Amino acid sequence: MADPTPVLDDLRTESHELDQVVSALSPDGWTRPTPAPGWTVAHQIAHLAWTDHSALLAVMDEDGFRALGEQALAAPHTFVDEGAEEGASAPPGELLGRWRQGRALLDRALRDAPPGARFPWYGPPMSAASLATARLMETWAHGLDVVDALGVPRPAPTGRLRHIARIGVRARDYAYFVRGLTAPGEEFRVELVSPADPSETWTYGPANAAQRVTGPALDFCLLVTQRAHRADLAVRAEGADADRWLDIAQAFAGPPGAGRPPGGTGAGSPPAGTAR
Known part of the structure; x- marks a missing residue:
């Protein structure tokens, strides 16, 4: 039975580092296009906030998450884009606050989860440690898209x-x-x-x-x-x-993504539940 504490601590650090990048942006910076077609920096952060909310429902409200899953099944190829579009339409300060609040609530819920508990997800059910790992994976991947869009150096890879x-x-x-x-x-x-x-x-x-x-x-x-x-x-x-x-190969749940073309950034978009 994996202790989720180490990966939750690493997720907190990964999120904080990305937060430092976007919190300093001007309004124009939030509208900068990223390597994912049609997605700005705001879309990337909105998607992280949206998926944190989905994960929180999975942990705290199984019926609520089930309803969300039914929406995903009804529109598997547009569901993620629609969630990101809705979130990206908010003012940057509101979006940033929503992401911060959501990830803090999820952090607490996963730390308080009963040992051995498993939660529904868009793929197989996940333990608290696995769900935190999935959030870390997404935060890292979307963070790369954000720094690429802004033209700042990618952070040095770590043991995370x-x-x-x-x-x-x-x-x-x-x-x-x-x-x-x-x-x-x-x-x-x-x-x-x-x-x-x-x-x-x-x-x-x-x-x-x-x-x-x-x-x-x-x-x-x-x-x-x-x-x-x-x-x-x-x-x-x-x-x-x-x-x-x-x-x-894909580390994310949901239908397969088209990936990035060789020699460049451009993107396919894996739908529900993880890394565009």
Whole structure:
């Protein structure tokens, strides 16, 4: 039973760092277009606030979340965009306050959740630790889009990426499922070089697995959040099934996204529940 405290602490830090970027923006900065077509900086923050609210419903109001899920099923390819559009129409100060309040409420709800509890989500049900990891993954991914839009340097990768790498590995079979494909029967070995210490490798799966994926942890996280095309990353596969996985990998719930084109930013948009 995973203690959610470490990932919740990392989510709080990740959110605070992005908050510092957007809280200093002029009104024009909020309207800056990001790599996701049709989404401004305001859309990115509105989506984070919207998904925090969805997660809070999942933890505190299962009936409310079920109703939200029914709306998503009724419009799977527009539901996320509609939520982001609605939030982005608010004045920047109001939107920022909404995001701050929502993430604080979710932080408290997840810290207070009973040990072993599982909550509904747009994909499989999640524990408090897994739900916090999903929020960290999204905050990091959307934060990259924000800083790219603003033309400021991307923050140096940290050990917080370990959470995102882990959820990316654990979501392997889900990536096949949402595409109507059969997942391989055997586990892969995944070996990722830590961004903070090149002598440290994060490993997942059996050491004697016939197929494996290797590369920098940063590149793997960019891949599974669909923030860069595989061709632009130093992630390598050994084995036909592992190679196929790298073409479809996603760490987020909901239908598959089109990803980013090689050599650029442009985007596809994975719908309900996670990283556009």
